Amino acid sequence: MTRTAKLTIIPPGKPLSGRAMPPGSKSITNRALLLAGLAKGTSRLTGALKSDDTRYMAEALRAMGVAIDEPDDTSFVVTGTGRLLPPKAPLFLGNAGTATRFLTAAAALVDGTVIVDGDEHMRKRPIGPLVEAMRTLGIDVTAETGCPPVTVKGTGRFQADRIRIDGGLSSQYVSALLMMAAGGDRPVDIELVGEDIGALGYIDLTTAAMKAFGAKVEKTSPVTWRVEPTGYRAADFIVEPDASAATYLWAAEVLTGGAIDLGVPSDTFSQPDARAYDIIAKFPHLPAEIDGSQMQDAVPTLAVLAAFNENPVRFVGIANLRVKECDRIRALSTGLNRIVSGLAREEGDDLIVQSDPALVGRHLPAEIDSFADHRIAMSFALAGLKIDGITILDPDCVGKTFPAYWRTLAALGVTYQDKD
Ligand SMILES: O=C(O)C1=C[C@@H](OP(=O)(O)O)[C@@H](O)[C@H](O)C1
Ligand SMILES: C=C(OP(=O)(O)O)C(=O)O
Known part of the structure; x- marks a missing residue:
């Protein structure tokens, strides 16, 4: 099967609402x-x-x-x-x-x-x-x-x-x-x-x-x-549903002001990333410092969300994100800076996301390198819900843990432009 080279997300321009189940953990x-x-x-x-x-x-x-x-x-x-x-x-x-x-x-x-x-x-x-x-x-x-x-x-x-x-x-x-x-x-x-x-x-x-x-x-x-x-x-x-996958849906809900029913309450997960729910629920008032050590796979989701927050967010306790599917600290800072220069910076192994609620509704064409990392692709797709022009490279890499990701967003009303 040929891989899709790029996927451009068309901002839905409305709250995302409906039923969307994350896959199994x-x-x-x-x-x-x-x-x-x-x-x-x-x-x-x-x-x-x-x-x-x-x-x-x-x-x-x-x-x-x-x-x-x-x-x-x-x-x-x-x-x-x-x-x-x-x-x-x-x-x-x-x-x-x-x-x-x-x-x-x-x-x-x-x-x-x-x-x-x-x-x-x-x-x-x-x-x-x-x-x-x-x-x-x-x-x-x-x-x-x-x-x-x-x-x-x-x-x-x-x-x-x-x-x-x-x-x-x-x-x-x-x-x-x-x-x-x-x-x-x-x-x-x-x-x-x-x-x-x-x-x-x-x-x-x-x-x-x-x-x-x-x-x-x-x-x-x-x-x-x-x-x-x-x-x-x-x-x-x-097997319970995947809490890391759920973070994208929770974030899509707060970013668009929608109501997404995951079919499973956030407090019933036994996986560590479910802790991210309480933080995501605070958006656009995310804390100024987030310790990612006990919910590492949720950090890409939170970092992209932080770009739209009211105040900057420093992510700490995330050093081992450098040895995941890619160096996620670098991939996040690279992608965010591609959207707007200065949107993120690395300080040692901390990531600081500058945050700018005025990003919403802007036309900012940016090709985001996924670095073959499903979580980089899935989290930057969230930016595409609010910014016009976000293109995800190698979108099929989501097959690592959430093969139905693009279809799941589409079922909530998101549309795409395929570019090869
Ligand atoms: O035990 C597990 O299922 C996992 C542990 C975490 O990795 P590390 O233990 O390498 O940090 C997490 O990032 C990974 O997605 C799944
Ligand atoms: C780090 C991850 O995966 P793994 O270590 O299992 O490859 C992940 O799914 O975010």
Whole structure:
């Protein structure tokens, strides 16, 4: 299928109102797929996300002997044997951070060699701390560049019972180790060290999913979890809608003064990004400083919204946005400055958005580089709701987590001009 090169958003000129459902949660779908794949028996996942990231996870599990049926657009039926088999070829996981980190650790449970690889972006995303932590359990794992590809020679056995891990660059390392540990041969304590971890809420998502698939995991200190070697039990599992995807719809609602019914109340999400709702609801009086550390994937949404705010906003606690799908701090400052020079600046790892409510209704032609990052494309589309001339390059990159994004906005009344 040919990719659309550019999409220009026509400002709707009216409040966006109606029903618009976010898709299933990427984070929860990829946890549930892995845990179901590690379990013995058949699990049914409903409300799940079907997108690039979850397809990579499902394909990798199939390559390791897991049977996965897809009876409809939001379900996976996963049948595992309780053991993953060595795949015949390297696992290619695109730029899916969750799939890459989770499967690197899970590969230690395979009896044989697994090579975990991704695209050119993933090959720049650090995985060294996870590799080092796995080595302390005696696992044979190498990543020459500190990024994928990673080679894991697993046995399913560990030689120690304690891992110390610095989750400062990515909480996914911690989640990956926790999920791996229940499949091992002894209880393991996993302890966080170093800087405060971003988005502790993702660890809670992990332990909740593990428990749903029969694992025993207990928090024994504010920074330590003990995981028992229970393995996993097949389960029927409902995936909640994606909170990060919801942020675009919440922002579209406040920016246009509309009423968008997501079909799910903001306070029922268990994902960290749902915290962004209370901040978005304050628009056009967003706080002068927003700490993005516990809702990182919502920062692009909030930063574009901040451009239309009454006062400037400084985003702090966002250093690890530099090692996401792209350097998101740079991508945001570049895109905002392309709309109006001086609209944003970087100070170290903080992002300051200058904000200018008078942007509304102006004709400011700007081509926004998505940097192959779904969240950059989706958040700058919000600017196009209020400014005439916003063109998103590589709009298909939204397929990573929200393939129906452009259709969802269209159903609310947004129109586009395709340009190739
Ligand atoms: O555990 C998860 O599902 C995720 C954790 C976060 O990444 P980091 O832990 O790398 O910050 C988040 O940005 C990502 O989209 C999903
Ligand atoms: C950072 C993200 O994804 P991942 O790390 O799973 O690739 C994201 O979806 O914003």
